[in-house]
Structures are given as C-alpha cells and as structure tokens.
Amino acid sequence: MDKIRLENVSYVYNRGLPFEQVALDNVSLSIRAGCVTGIIGHTGSGKSTMMQLLNGLAEPTSGRVFLDGYDINAKAEDLYEEWSALPEYAHLSKGARKKAIRREVARRRAELCFRVGLVMQYPEYQLFEETVEKDIAFGPRNMKLSEEEIGLRVREAARFAGLDEELLQKSPFDLSGGQKRRVALAGVIAMRPEVLVLDEPAAGLDPAGRTRILDGILRYQRTTGSTVLIVSHSMEDMARYCDDVVVMGDARVLMQGERREIFSHTQELTDAGLDIPQITHLVRLLRERGVPLPENIYTVEDAVLAVQALFAE
Amino acid sequence: MPELFIHTEDLCFTYDAEGPDAQPALKGITLDIYKGEYVAVLGHNGSGKSTFAKLLNLLLEPTSGRLTVAGMDLTAPSIGEKELLELRRNVGMVFQNPDNQLVATIVEEDVAFGPENLGIPHPELRTRVDEALEALDMTAYAQHEPHRLSGGQKQRVAIAGILAMMPKCIVFDEATAMLDPSGRREVLRTLRMLNREFGITILNITHYMNEAAEADRVIVINDGTLLADGTPDEVFAQRQRLCEVGLEVPQCTELLCRLREAGIDIPGERISSAESCADLIVAALGRHAEKGGKCHG
Amino acid sequence: MKNVAFGQYYPADSPLHRMDPRAKVILAILYIVCTFLCKNAISFACLVLSALVLVVLSHLPLRLILRSMRPILFIIVFTSVINIFMTKGEHLLTPADWRIKIYAEGLWNALFMVLRISALILGTGIFLTYTTTPIALTDALERLLSPLKKIKIPVHDFAMMMTIALRFIPTLTEETEKIMNAQRARGASFSTGSLINRAKALIPILIPLFVSAFNRAFDLASAMECRCYHGDEGRTRLKVLHYRASDLVAVLLMLSFGVGVFFLNRLGIGPHLS
Incomplete structure (x- = not known):
C-alpha cells in the first residue's frame, strides 16, 4: 500500500523572474507505508524541496501530492462532485453540502502538518522554550490536546529520542549539540505523525551522535509502524537504515526501488554524483584485481561475510 | 631535523576557571607538532579538541602549562597587542559555519580583509588577493556575493582569506562538518594542496575518520587528555579503544579488524586506506590459495 | 525571497x-x-x-x-x-x-x-x-x-557595522524563513487569531532568531579576531577610489x-x- 504518491510534480522557484529555478521537474514516485525510505541525491537535486511539498508547507507548481490516496492540495470545489455521492454528504441540501465539504477540506488541510511530521535540517535552531519539556510540548499544544495527553506524549517522545527524564526540566540552550538535535526530533515525534520526514538528521554530528539520533528514528518507526522518509547524501547511513531508496538528480527521480535493487547500480549512483561508501570502494578495488566478490556490498557486515566466504573456500 | 612549530607541556584549560561552574576542558596535553606536518585532531563533541585549537592562536588563554607556537612563548606575560597580531598572522583559523566567518559582501573584498588589517600596502595587497583566489580556484568568483555560493565555495573563500595573510599554519576547526560530500571533498583537496605546495602546517580538527585517514599524523583527544598519537595506521589499529570513547574507525579498517577477530590471517599494518587494505586482502588471499593448493595437491 | x-x-x-x-x-x-x-x-x-x-x-x-x-x-x-x-x-x-x-x-x-x-x-x-x-x-x-575621525567620531566603526549588517541581511532573511517553516511544521500559525495571539505567535520565531544571531555574532567576532582585525588603525584598503x-x-x-x-x-x- 502506498502511503504517499507524487504524480507529475513540478516545483519552480521565482517563476517568471530572471532567476527562475526548477527544483522539481515532473517527478512521480510512491512511498510504501510502514517502511523507511531514503531520498538520496547531491545538493540541489531537489530533495529538500520535495519534503516541503509533503506536509503542505509548499504547494507544487503543477502535479499532485497524495497522502493515503487523498490529494492534499485539493480544493473543495473540485471535490464537490465526487463527494456528493458519499453517505455523509448525500442527505444534505446543496448549500449545506458545499459548506460541509469545505469544512472537511479545511480540517484535513489543518491536520496535515500533524500527520506528516517534518524535521528540518539543523532542527536545533528552532528550539525556543524555557525547558525541554515545554519545547517538545509545542506541537501537541498546537494540536489542542488535553494537558494530560500532552504530558503523556512529551514523555513518550523523549523516550523515543533517547532523552533522559531529568533533561526535561533543563533549558534546551544548555544542552550539547547532539542532545538539542534529539529534543527537536522529540518535538516532532510528540505529534505522533504517521509519516516522519527528516532532512539530513545526522548532519554534523559525531559518530556516537549519529548513531543515537538514527536509532531514535528507527525506534519510533518500529514501535508505531509509521512511514519514515530520510533525506540524506550519506549512502553509508542509507545502506544501514533504509528499506527503499529514491535517487534524485537534477530535479528528477533517477531511480527508485528496494535498497538492494538500487544499490546494485553502482555505476549509475556514482554518475549521479553520490559518494559511495568506502567499503564499496574497497570491494570495487578488489574486484578490479580479480577477487570474486559481489558488486553490491554497502555495509561492513556484508563485506565481512563475503570475504570470510572467500577464505573458507 | 624538522623545525618545531607547536610545543605544549601539560597544557590545561578550564572554562570559567574562577567561577562556581568551572569546567576543565583540557587536562594536561603534552605534544610537539613540527613545521610542515599535516595533523588530524580527532575527538567526539565536547572532547576538548576545539578548545585545543582555540588556544593555539590565543582566542582562549591557557589556564596552566606551557604553550609555544612559532617560537613565541604564549604563556609569557610579555604577549601584547603586537605579538598577538604576529601570532594570528602565523596561525590562521577556519571555522565550522562558512556563513559566520565571511565579513564582506564581495568575495575579493573578504579575501582582502586579513591583509588589510595587517596594513599590507598596494600593489602587494592586490597581488596577494589575486594569488590566494587563484590558489583556491575561486578567481572566477572574485566579484560574487558570498551568500550565493555553495558551502564548499564559501569555505574556500574563507581559506583564501587566511592564505592571503601568508600564515605558517592553518587550523581547521571542523571546517567540513556543515558541508555536503562534494563540498567536503573540495575542502580536503585544498588542505592537501596547502600542505604540499605551500608547505603550510595543517591541523584538521574533525570527527570524520575518513578525513583523519588522509593526514600524516592523527592525534586523538578524549575528555581533555591525549588518547592516541601516531600515523593513521597506528592510531586506527587501536580500534577497541577508539570505539570505547564513541569514535569509529574507517570502514576498511573495521573490515580488516573484524576479519582478524574471526580468525582470518591478514597480516600488515597499513590498514587506514581502501587501497592499502585491498593490497593486504589480495596478498592474504594469495597465500591462502597457495596453502590450499598445497593441501589439495 | x-x-x-x-x-x-x-x-x-x-x-x-x-x-x-x-x-x-x-x-x-x-x-x-x-x-x-x-x-x-x-x-x-x-x-x-x-x-x-x-x-x-x-x-x-x-x-x-x-x-x-x-x-x-x-x-x-x-x-x-x-x-x-x-x-x-x-x-x-x-x-x-x-x-x-x-x-x-x-x-x-x-x-x-x-x-x-x-x-x-x-x-x-x-x-x-x-x-x-x-x-x-x-x-x-x-x-x-573620515575628517570627523579627528574629533573622535567613530566613522570607521559605524561603516564596519553597516557592512556587516549588509552582509548578514540575506543570511538572516533565509534563516527567518527556515525557522518559520520549522514552526509551521509543528502547527504554529502566524496569520490567524487576535492581535495578542499573533504577537505571541512570533515568540517561537524571534527567540531562535536572536539566539542564532548572537551565535553568529560571536563566531564572526572570533573569525575577525583571527584575521587580525583591530579597528582601522594602520588598515589599508583593497579598493582604492x-x-x-x-x-x-x-x-x-x-x-x-x-x-x-x-x-x-x-x-x-x-x-x-x-
């Protein structure tokens, strides 16, 4: 089942101005529900623009974005015909029906940013509250949840993000870089989004920090069965965490599919300007020297097994 | 005998030393760095590696211990305004966020900022700026506005600005952390070039293992103390110790170590680059085949 | 923008x-x-x-x-x-x-x-x-x-402040946009509600913006010190008019x-x- 579908989506910055720039050019793709999908591409390939289209922060210049089969940018007028036949609207008078449909479209639109949670690049720069707890509660509070529910969600989100309970009363500005990043992640997770979209969640962190935040994301995904999209240019992280991979380049989708399938196209990936993991580079060097290893090795674990097999012969 | 450039003896630094929340960041570092070396300083966030960098040109003052840079005793009371300028001319520094270190609105004027402060007169000033831009391959962008450049380009402008001061040493304080892979490659190429062609001593403070593998020497700082010091091969051989303090080793090193742990005999010390690892594996496979052949034969 | x-x-x-x-x-x-x-x-x-x-x-x-x-x-x-x-x-x-x-x-x-x-x-x-x-x-x-420098008016300092402001306007504009988007993604709304509510809604933008501006100022000051900036005493200029x-x-x-x-x-x- 597809959670998200993009149909012929284009996005143009500064349309009609001399510095017009096409960020997405007729992009079509689908994201499987309950999976971790990596969106990978070099800077300027359009991947960051795409994520803003998914929760309605930006509207495509043309084309449609579907969440659970519903066009998130649909206008009430366009839906009138189709929805009139539905039981909840059929019995209403024309005027009341129009009004009800308009209300429903507005409601879906408003709830979109809670259903599709967006964690931007360097999200620690969005923290503003006096305490970590209040900051994480910002999203749930905007959802107009009860105080009790908010408290519950803050604690749950902090657990997912790997934040100790005692951090909750601290000021977010007193934390380390990695902790701040995880507070920002918790702030989005606290809205319990069905889809979690992250732009370079591990950028700039040290190895321990990287592992901690990516594990937190995975913990949320595994526990709640939500759909996760990670935008990144690190193939090493993609190889470790993603089920599916979408490769972007020059505002287009170059490839999409399951990780194994995509990662077997080593040459195309290099051509798309991506950095192949060092281990893949090593395997390639070995193959060039006649060592019979499979081409699509992207993790150290796979490489250990493959080389061990050679020595076992 | 190479010339000594940086010498530290039991160097300590404590943030807010007199205050109630005194936090020791460096707890006694003793090391020597020679002229023309390319050194990577590894450590996780908060290990004290950035503090170490900031001491080298007196952005921070040592709390105790000795620190000599370019023959100047930085802990001596005789350090005044004039000495400070001389030190900072000798030891340039490039920071993490490319946006926060560019001052001017035009690339070439930013590159000129350092030499202008040093009072370099015309026409030398013009020559220095042009040569620095040329060395960093940014001549075509001389008249551009910095905020329209890519991250890697911005960092190159920042480096050009330091190079135009003709320093003996450049310290890169996580200068690649905010860049994408291509930007990182650009900057790393530049580091190598500055070291080889200009003979500049390079200190690259980083937490990327692949970057450290490119240096001639790796220093690992953990919790304010020196954890390891040696060639990349020597340092990465201590994989267990590095992992214990939250660091990794390059994937190739990781592979080799794990194979060895699994009882496979792959001898050799050059374990930090993909090329040398490939050599070791091929050699080991050759020996393995020979042995196997003998058995079967 | x-x-x-x-x-x-x-x-x-x-x-x-x-x-x-x-x-x-x-x-x-x-x-x-x-x-x-x-x-x-x-x-x-x-x-x-x-x-x-x-x-x-x-x-x-x-x-x-x-x-x-x-x-x-x-x-x-x-x-x-x-x-x-x-x-x-x-x-x-x-x-x-x-x-x-x-x-x-x-x-x-x-x-x-x-x-x-x-x-x-x-x-x-x-x-x-x-x-x-x-x-x-x-x-x-x-x-x-510059003749006003003689009567101790800090003309150079004002000009430097102006230059830095001009340099950072595009950076901070971009930053503001990013922060607004990040808060919108957490359900913040900046255009609805009473005047007081709208003013309150600015807090999640202004605080991160100030924090980041101060951090940038701090970084920039360090970078300028590293590049030997010490006022206009003995300073030359690349651009000659x-x-x-x-x-x-x-x-x-x-x-x-x-x-x-x-x-x-x-x-x-x-x-x-x-």
Missing part, C-alpha cells in the same frame, strides 16, 4: 554606475539643494529637463523609476490638494460665488511642489540607490566623513546648474512659487 536582492540596486553599465560613489553622494546633495532653489516656471522646466537627462544617463528602465514613485503617491496627492485649495492669489479660477475658491497660483504651486518632491526622490534614488550598491555607498560615506576627470566635470556641471537656477529665479517671467 531568497533571491531578491537587498536594496534597490539595479545592475547596469552606465556612466552613472561607473561614477565614483563619493562623487555621487556629493551630486545627490547638490541636486537636493537645486530642487529647493527652483522658484519659477523656467527653473522648474530646467529641473524637469535635468531629471530626464539623469534618467537617460542612468540606463534605468522607466518602469522601475515609476514604481519608485508609488510609495510617495499619497504625499504628492496630499500636497497637491493642500496647495490647490489653500493657496490664495490674484487670479481666481472658480466663479466668485463658490464657497471653494481655486486660484491659478494654487495650481502652479501644486505643480511646483509635485515637481520638487518627484525630483527629490528621483535624484536621490538615481544617485544613491539604483546606481550605487549599498556597500559602495557605505564606503563612500566612510571616506567622505579615484576621482576621475568625469567626476569633477559632473560636479562642476551640477554646480553650474545650481547657479543657473539661482539666476533664472531672478527673471521675473512666468508664474513663480508663492
């Missing part, structure tokens, strides 16, 4: 663009004086003519210039109305029994005032904003005002224009500003 140039500098290669920015500051001041010297129809005609010459010399599209007049439209209309209805003179245009009396002098006054305001905006716009980058302007002001003969000619022309206007005002021909 990312790509909108700050200021209204219009890149082109015209005689005015090439002129020394210091000369342009002087010319702008002289031009302002000239607009105030104009008193009668002939001198105002010359003013209109000079404005046309400036437009031609600047290579700016007429559309741009007209657009720059839009913000002052209200002032133009307002002064016209005041002048038309409030000026008393000898040549009554409306029938004598009307309550509202309009005099020919009033119409002339209105026309003169409109011309004066327009020329003022046009002149400063062409000299100081459209053909001069903000940074060149800062530079010119620093150098023109040279007055050229054409700059001198332009200033002389402007001066003679002023003198000309001064004498034209003495001629008692035609209607004049009362």
Whole structure:
C-alpha cells in the first residue's frame, strides 16, 4: 500500500523572474507505508524541496501530492462532485453540502502538518522554550490536546529520542549539540505523525551522535509502524537504515526501488554524483584485481561475510 | 631535523576557571607538532579538541602549562597587542559555519580583509588577493556575493582569506562538518594542496575518520587528555579503544579488524586506506590459495 | 525571497554606475539643494529637463523609476490638494460665488511642489540607490566623513557595522524563513487569531532568531579576531577610489546648474512659487 504518491510534480522557484529555478521537474514516485525510505541525491537535486511539498508547507507548481490516496492540495470545489455521492454528504441540501465539504477540506488541510511530521535540517535552531519539556510540548499544544495527553506524549517522545527524564526540566540552550538535535526530533515525534520526514538528521554530528539520533528514528518507526522518509547524501547511513531508496538528480527521480535493487547500480549512483561508501570502494578495488566478490556490498557486515566466504573456500 | 612549530607541556584549560561552574576542558596535553606536518585532531563533541585549537592562536588563554607556537612563548606575560597580531598572522583559523566567518559582501573584498588589517600596502595587497583566489580556484568568483555560493565555495573563500595573510599554519576547526560530500571533498583537496605546495602546517580538527585517514599524523583527544598519537595506521589499529570513547574507525579498517577477530590471517599494518587494505586482502588471499593448493595437491 | 536582492540596486553599465560613489553622494546633495532653489516656471522646466537627462544617463528602465514613485503617491496627492485649495492669489479660477475658491497660483504651486518632491526622490534614488550598491555607498560615506575621525567620531566603526549588517541581511532573511517553516511544521500559525495571539505567535520565531544571531555574532567576532582585525588603525584598503576627470566635470556641471537656477529665479517671467 502506498502511503504517499507524487504524480507529475513540478516545483519552480521565482517563476517568471530572471532567476527562475526548477527544483522539481515532473517527478512521480510512491512511498510504501510502514517502511523507511531514503531520498538520496547531491545538493540541489531537489530533495529538500520535495519534503516541503509533503506536509503542505509548499504547494507544487503543477502535479499532485497524495497522502493515503487523498490529494492534499485539493480544493473543495473540485471535490464537490465526487463527494456528493458519499453517505455523509448525500442527505444534505446543496448549500449545506458545499459548506460541509469545505469544512472537511479545511480540517484535513489543518491536520496535515500533524500527520506528516517534518524535521528540518539543523532542527536545533528552532528550539525556543524555557525547558525541554515545554519545547517538545509545542506541537501537541498546537494540536489542542488535553494537558494530560500532552504530558503523556512529551514523555513518550523523549523516550523515543533517547532523552533522559531529568533533561526535561533543563533549558534546551544548555544542552550539547547532539542532545538539542534529539529534543527537536522529540518535538516532532510528540505529534505522533504517521509519516516522519527528516532532512539530513545526522548532519554534523559525531559518530556516537549519529548513531543515537538514527536509532531514535528507527525506534519510533518500529514501535508505531509509521512511514519514515530520510533525506540524506550519506549512502553509508542509507545502506544501514533504509528499506527503499529514491535517487534524485537534477530535479528528477533517477531511480527508485528496494535498497538492494538500487544499490546494485553502482555505476549509475556514482554518475549521479553520490559518494559511495568506502567499503564499496574497497570491494570495487578488489574486484578490479580479480577477487570474486559481489558488486553490491554497502555495509561492513556484508563485506565481512563475503570475504570470510572467500577464505573458507 | 624538522623545525618545531607547536610545543605544549601539560597544557590545561578550564572554562570559567574562577567561577562556581568551572569546567576543565583540557587536562594536561603534552605534544610537539613540527613545521610542515599535516595533523588530524580527532575527538567526539565536547572532547576538548576545539578548545585545543582555540588556544593555539590565543582566542582562549591557557589556564596552566606551557604553550609555544612559532617560537613565541604564549604563556609569557610579555604577549601584547603586537605579538598577538604576529601570532594570528602565523596561525590562521577556519571555522565550522562558512556563513559566520565571511565579513564582506564581495568575495575579493573578504579575501582582502586579513591583509588589510595587517596594513599590507598596494600593489602587494592586490597581488596577494589575486594569488590566494587563484590558489583556491575561486578567481572566477572574485566579484560574487558570498551568500550565493555553495558551502564548499564559501569555505574556500574563507581559506583564501587566511592564505592571503601568508600564515605558517592553518587550523581547521571542523571546517567540513556543515558541508555536503562534494563540498567536503573540495575542502580536503585544498588542505592537501596547502600542505604540499605551500608547505603550510595543517591541523584538521574533525570527527570524520575518513578525513583523519588522509593526514600524516592523527592525534586523538578524549575528555581533555591525549588518547592516541601516531600515523593513521597506528592510531586506527587501536580500534577497541577508539570505539570505547564513541569514535569509529574507517570502514576498511573495521573490515580488516573484524576479519582478524574471526580468525582470518591478514597480516600488515597499513590498514587506514581502501587501497592499502585491498593490497593486504589480495596478498592474504594469495597465500591462502597457495596453502590450499598445497593441501589439495 | 531568497533571491531578491537587498536594496534597490539595479545592475547596469552606465556612466552613472561607473561614477565614483563619493562623487555621487556629493551630486545627490547638490541636486537636493537645486530642487529647493527652483522658484519659477523656467527653473522648474530646467529641473524637469535635468531629471530626464539623469534618467537617460542612468540606463534605468522607466518602469522601475515609476514604481519608485508609488510609495510617495499619497504625499504628492496630499500636497497637491493642500496647495490647490489653500493657496490664495490674484487670479481666481472658480466663479466668485463658490464657497471653494481655486486660484491659478494654487495650481502652479501644486505643480511646483509635485515637481520638487518627484525630483527629490528621483535624484536621490538615481544617485544613491539604483546606481550605487549599498556597500559602495557605505564606503563612500566612510571616506567622505573620515575628517570627523579627528574629533573622535567613530566613522570607521559605524561603516564596519553597516557592512556587516549588509552582509548578514540575506543570511538572516533565509534563516527567518527556515525557522518559520520549522514552526509551521509543528502547527504554529502566524496569520490567524487576535492581535495578542499573533504577537505571541512570533515568540517561537524571534527567540531562535536572536539566539542564532548572537551565535553568529560571536563566531564572526572570533573569525575577525583571527584575521587580525583591530579597528582601522594602520588598515589599508583593497579598493582604492579615484576621482576621475568625469567626476569633477559632473560636479562642476551640477554646480553650474545650481547657479543657473539661482539666476533664472531672478527673471521675473512666468508664474513663480508663492
């Protein structure tokens, strides 16, 4: 089942101005529900623009974005015909029906940013509250949840993000870089989004920090069965965490599919300007020297097994 | 005998030393760095590696211990305004966020900022700026506005600005952390070039293992103390110790170590680059085949 | 928003663009004086003519210039109305029994005032904003005002602050946009609700923005220290400004224009500003 579908989506910055720039050019793709999908591409390939289209922060210049089969940018007028036949609207008078449909479209639109949670690049720069707890509660509070529910969600989100309970009363500005990043992640997770979209969640962190935040994301995904999209240019992280991979380049989708399938196209990936993991580079060097290893090795674990097999012969 | 450039003896630094929340960041570092070396300083966030960098040109003052840079005793009371300028001319520094270190609105004027402060007169000033831009391959962008450049380009402008001061040493304080892979490659190429062609001593403070593998020497700082010091091969051989303090080793090193742990005999010390690892594996496979052949034969 | 140039500098290669920015500051001041010297129809005609010459010399599209007049439209209309209805003179245009009396002098006054305001905006716009980058302007002001350093006015420091502000405006604009998007993604809304609620809604933007601006300022200060910045003592400049003969000619022309206007005002021909 597809959670998200993009149909012929284009996005143009500064349309009609001399510095017009096409960020997405007729992009079509689908994201499987309950999976971790990596969106990978070099800077300027359009991947960051795409994520803003998914929760309605930006509207495509043309084309449609579907969440659970519903066009998130649909206008009430366009839906009138189709929805009139539905039981909840059929019995209403024309005027009341129009009004009800308009209300429903507005409601879906408003709830979109809670259903599709967006964690931007360097999200620690969005923290503003006096305490970590209040900051994480910002999203749930905007959802107009009860105080009790908010408290519950803050604690749950902090657990997912790997934040100790005692951090909750601290000021977010007193934390380390990695902790701040995880507070920002918790702030989005606290809205319990069905889809979690992250732009370079591990950028700039040290190895321990990287592992901690990516594990937190995975913990949320595994526990709640939500759909996760990670935008990144690190193939090493993609190889470790993603089920599916979408490769972007020059505002287009170059490839999409399951990780194994995509990662077997080593040459195309290099051509798309991506950095192949060092281990893949090593395997390639070995193959060039006649060592019979499979081409699509992207993790150290796979490489250990493959080389061990050679020595076992 | 190479010339000594940086010498530290039991160097300590404590943030807010007199205050109630005194936090020791460096707890006694003793090391020597020679002229023309390319050194990577590894450590996780908060290990004290950035503090170490900031001491080298007196952005921070040592709390105790000795620190000599370019023959100047930085802990001596005789350090005044004039000495400070001389030190900072000798030891340039490039920071993490490319946006926060560019001052001017035009690339070439930013590159000129350092030499202008040093009072370099015309026409030398013009020559220095042009040569620095040329060395960093940014001549075509001389008249551009910095905020329209890519991250890697911005960092190159920042480096050009330091190079135009003709320093003996450049310290890169996580200068690649905010860049994408291509930007990182650009900057790393530049580091190598500055070291080889200009003979500049390079200190690259980083937490990327692949970057450290490119240096001639790796220093690992953990919790304010020196954890390891040696060639990349020597340092990465201590994989267990590095992992214990939250660091990794390059994937190739990781592979080799794990194979060895699994009882496979792959001898050799050059374990930090993909090329040398490939050599070791091929050699080991050759020996393995020979042995196997003998058995079967 | 990312790509909108700050200021209204219009890149082109015209005689005015090439002129020394210091000369342009002087010319702008002289031009302002000239607009105030104009008193009668002939001198105002010359003013209109000079404005046309400036437009031609600047290579700016007429559309741009007209657009720059839009913000002052209200002032133009307002002064016209005041002048038309409030000026008393000898040549009554409306029938004598009307309550509202309009005099020919009033119409002339209105026309003169409109011309004066327009020329003022046009002149400063062409000299100081459209053909001069903000940074060149800062530079010119620093150098023109440098004699004030002798009486301990920190001209250089002000210029440096201005330069840094200009450098960081695009960066902070982009940052504001990013923060707004991040908070919107957490369900914040900036455009609905009462005035108080809207002001409250700004907190999640302003606090991160201030924090980041302070961090940037701190980083920048370190970077500047590392690059040996220590005020303007002993500082040289990459950019050398040279007055050229054409700059001198332009200033002389402007001066003679002023003198000309001064004498034209003495001629008692035609209607004049009362």
